[in-house]
Amino acid sequence: MEYQKILDTIHDEMSYRDVSGKVASYIPELAKVDRRKFGMHVYCGDNQHFNFGESKEKFSIQSISKVFTLAMGMRLMGEDLWDRVDVEPSGDPFNSLTQLEYESGIPRNPFINAGALVISDILVDQLKDPKQELLDFVREITGDDDIHYDKTVAASEQATGYRNVALVNYIKALGNIKCDVQPIVDFYFHQCSLAMSCEQLSKAFMLFANRGRLLETDKKILKPKTVKRINALMQTCGFYDEAGEFSFQVGLPGKSGVGGGIVAIHPENYSVAVWSPILNEKGNSELGMKALERLTTLTGVSVF
């Protein structure tokens, strides 16, 4: 497969793009990002990789981090985790406070904020130093120690994250949060502030394309069953109330973040990350979705 040629075609097709759309602004620090940024990186199972644009530039991965914390949560709790979080698409925006009241505070899935905050509670409760352990995990699966939290982004979200604080309080009132509110949101705002490039993200997500094993050493990090569950959740819940549209357009399990990043995988085959900060009305990267639609159309490789 001539991936580089296909990526160059996508880059050319999108070179005269409209950059007038909106970037995320409810986290003040994210509003400062240059809206013209555009990069894509594909990592293949045979360790070859291809890219265009700003694929080595780091950006705020935001909700993409929910896949990493879910993997850590499953390593700690196995199938018991599903007593705390459900596995159904919500059809609601990422930061919705609905659908909790009648479910005893059980969020619909781990990829909406409510679900990710319950996972944060689990990690804060069970790990000695959750922030360091998350960094260690992401660095190990990426094979790259140059991955850090962006403290300015974390502080910016802490200063304005009333909705997330409200969610934790609400779920705690319903009985599905154990720890104190502040350490949970502090961990959550830090995980969202992780700064990574498309190159690093596509490498990290090879874990989910490679049955839970590291590509170079074949070291087992996650059970194949865990990977199956996480990939299924990315397929059905990775894009909030646009999960159906992403499946329909792209046909891969994936996860987006309001920083404008999207990661998607093809089991056994490849992992791809794309970044363009302009978001559509559902909070997913507009150009990122288009670029991924072109990738699976031009390669003819999707899970469907």
Ligand code: GLN
């Ligand atoms: N940190 C963001 C929030 O909680 C993440 C949202 C996202 O990327 N969809 O609001």
